[in-house]
Amino acid sequence: MFTYYLRLAVTSMRRTPVLTGLMVLAVAMGIGASMTALTVLRAMAQNPYSHKNEVLRVPQLDSWNPESAYDEEGNPPDQFTYRDARALLDAGKADYQSAQYRTGLSIQPEQDSLLPFNASIRVAGSDFFQMFEPAFRYGNPWTRADDARKARVVVLSAELNDKLFGGENSVGRDVQMGDERYRIVGVLEPWLPMPRVYDLQEPFEEAEDAFIPFETAVDKEMGAHGNNNCWRSPEKPGYAGQLESECIWMQFWVGFDDVASVAAYRQFLDDYVRDQKALGRFERPLNNRLSTIDEWMTRKEVVQRDSRTQVWIAFGFLIVCIVNTVGLLLAKFLGRSGEVGVRRALGASRRQVFAQFLIESGMVGVAGGVLGLLLTGLMLAGMRALQDESYGHLTRIDTEMVGITLIVAIGATLLAGLIPTWRACQIAPALQLKSQ
Amino acid sequence: MLEMKQLNKVYRTHLIETHALRDFSLSVREGEFVAVTGPSGSGKTTFLNIAGLLEEFSGGEYWLDGVDTRGLNDDGRSRLRNEKIGFIFQGFNLLPDLNLFDNVDVPLRYRGLPAAQRRERIESALARVGLGARQKHYPAELSGGQQQRVAIARALAGQPRLLLADEPTGNLDSMMARGVMDLLEEINDQGTTIIMVTHDPELAARAQRNVHIIDGQVSEVERGPQLGRREAATDPNAAAA
Numbered sequence: 185m186f187t188y189y190l191r192l193a194v195t196s197m198r199r200t201p202v203l204t205g206l207m208v209l210a211v212a213m214g215i216g217a218s219m220t221a222l223t224v225l226r227a228m229a230q231n232p233y234s235h236k237n238e239v240l241r242v243p244q245l246d247s248w249n250p251e252s253a254y255d256e257e258g259n260p261p262d263q264f265t266y267r268d269a270r271a272l273l274d275a276g277k278a279d280y281q282s283a284q285y286r287t288g289l290s291i292q293p294e295q296d297s298l299l300p301f302n303a304s305i306r307v308a309g310s311d312f313f314q315m316f317e318p319a320f321r322y323g324n325p326w327t328r329a330d331d332a333r334k335a336r337v338v339v340l341s342a343e344l345n346d347k348l349f350g351g352e353n354s355v356g357r358d359v360q361m362g363d364e365r366y367r368i369v370g371v372l373e374p375w376l377p378m379p380r381v382y383d384l385q386e387p388f389e390e391a392e393d394a395f396i397p398f399e400t401a402v403d404k405e406m407g408a409h410g411n412n413n414c415w416r417s418p419e420k421p422g423y424a425g426q427l428e429s430e431c432i433w434m435q436f437w438v439g440f441d442d443v444a445s446v447a448a449y450r451q452f453l454d455d456y457v458r459d460q461k462a463l464g465r466f467e468r469p470l471n472n473r474l475s476t477i478d479e480w481m482t483r484k485e486v487v488q489r490d491s492r493t494q495v496w497i498a499f500g501f502l503i504v505c506i507v508n509t510v511g512l513l514l515a516k517f518l519g520r521s522g523e524v525g526v527r528r529a530l531g532a533s534r535r536q537v538f539a540q541f542l543i544e545s546g547m548v549g550v551a552g553g554v555l556g557l558l559l560t561g562l563m564l565a566g567m568r569a570l571q572d573e574s575y576g577h578l579t580r581i582d583t584e585m586v587g588i589t590l591i592v593a594i595g596a597t598l599l600a601g602l603i604p605t606w607r608a609c610q611i612a613p614a615l616q617l618k619s620q
Numbered sequence: 621m622l623e624m625k626q627l628n629k630v631y632r633t634h635l636i637e638t639h640a641l642r643d644f645s646l647s648v649r650e651g652e653f654v655a656v657t658g659p660s661g662s663g664k665t666t667f668l669n670i671a672g673l674l675e676e677f678s679g680g681e682y683w684l685d686g687v688d689t690r691g692l693n694d695d696g697r698s699r700l701r702n703e704k705i706g707f708i709f710q711g712f713n714l715l716p717d718l719n720l721f722d723n724v725d726v727p728l729r730y731r732g733l734p735a736a737q738r739r740e741r742i743e744s745a746l747a748r749v750g751l752g753a754r755q756k757h758y759p760a761e762l763s764g765g766q767q768q769r770v771a772i773a774r775a776l777a778g779q780p781r782l783l784l785a786d787e788p789t790g791n792l793d794s795m796m797a798r799g800v801m802d803l804l805e806e807i808n809d810q811g812t813t814i815i816m817v818t819h820d821p822e823l824a825a826r827a828q829r830n831v832h833i834i835d836g837q838v839s840e841v842e843r844g845p846q847l848g849r850r851e852a853a854t855d856p857n858a859a860a861a
Contacts, residue, residue, distance in 0.1 A: 188729055195717050526713045529674060530774070531702020531730040533695045614669040
């Protein structure tokens, strides 16, 4: 009977193209608006490292001004001083650890056809690659030994390798960055962790063009191209003063092979701060954190309240569209009282009439869902055109969202069809047959 | 085939109570052709709707082909209606979006017959009413008489034991009406029980028995002049007002 009902639904929809078009459009507009908002929210809120949520951690130490907290909520600073990052790296208490920051270098290509250009550089420890798992197209990460000896080595992004070497395997070759040549040890596959968890100062930026060792960058006195906050001025001038200061300018991540090690590390952090207190630093109360990725994303408000509000508004609009569809379906179904009467007289039970009309509602939902997907695509394309480039990654619809869109569209329309369908199957056949 | 005993049907609103049928008793035997006549508002259509299981009754008994219809739920009533009863309406009540084949197919779909069996029955029914070559036509492309023939084919395709006809010639000219009546008689000759509501005394005279309803009660039962034409199973004493 299902295929029979489907055929009847198509016939009915073709008989009243304007009414059908209005219903499909109403569903599609509601779906388009809500799915656009939901796509952006999901992209913002997803944790691309959910499988490592418990074992990848962000330490926070409250090295801030004894007179006032870092923020109104009393949280510890969300970045590290070099001194503390250095100390934690040297202690090596975590299975994996990386102090990191973003900087930039000018690249001088060997080809005459390319002019020198500035590239964004992620400064990190070799463990960064174990922790955040970018896939390598060629080569490997540099080693901890490379870190220790401040080697001039680099891992290129796929895009930079394409630009400089036409996508060839460039491992072993050199690239001139700033005033030195760096040996290429690895080339990544295209990589777009979204949000960019490892640096939530700018969560929706693309990954950097290249990665170089932390020790190398410090040796080369490379500054950070990111936030640099100080609660008191550095006592010495220059890069050495920056390293010794209480300014926070780098991120610090730790990773563990198993979650059981987390408690010991938490204890280590507390012990470290107590030791520092004895040396006259960390005058604020003990306020350490060792956040999971989810906690860190919440703390950094990756999903802003406005984005959630937009989703609520969009779903409110969907409800309005669905209410309109209820009205249109009601008008359409009650206009077919005669047909219901005939079908009932010829042996259709109320359940069979209910199924027939509900499937017709579902068909409107399918059509509305497909059109809604197209509208979602258009709206997201519009957002990409209007917004900052960095938001482009948020406005891509994936297969999961396509599935969700269709399910929401069909579900919402079936829900919308319930009342009209119920009314249709309550029609008294005898009355309709006489009035035909 | 059909047995109604002391049947009552009351329509209630918050202001008035209307007795459409009052202690209505009627028995129709298998193979009979019964005409039901009566003035407007006498209860003819209510009787037909209850006979066709389209309306429930307020009290009494209704047995259809040995089945007590009291206490049947909607599914049970629908199944019984689909299997035992064919309808022919004054207004034909064909579905305008469906071609003749699909119109005749409707009751068979609800019976859940396999496709090949449905096709065979549809083609046979349309051929029987002389429209075998017009399966793909739509109702709007046919004359009134032809539409009523399609409605008859639709009723016949289900091979019903009981055919209920409500003013089947009411919308037709006399020529077409005669054709439809000839067809109904032919169907009755082949054993299908027919109950026909009509205002037309000429048509009523072609039935084996006339049941006259006034004020929701059977007031008079007459043998029709056609009774002698064939051996009827009518028992004039079976019906009682």
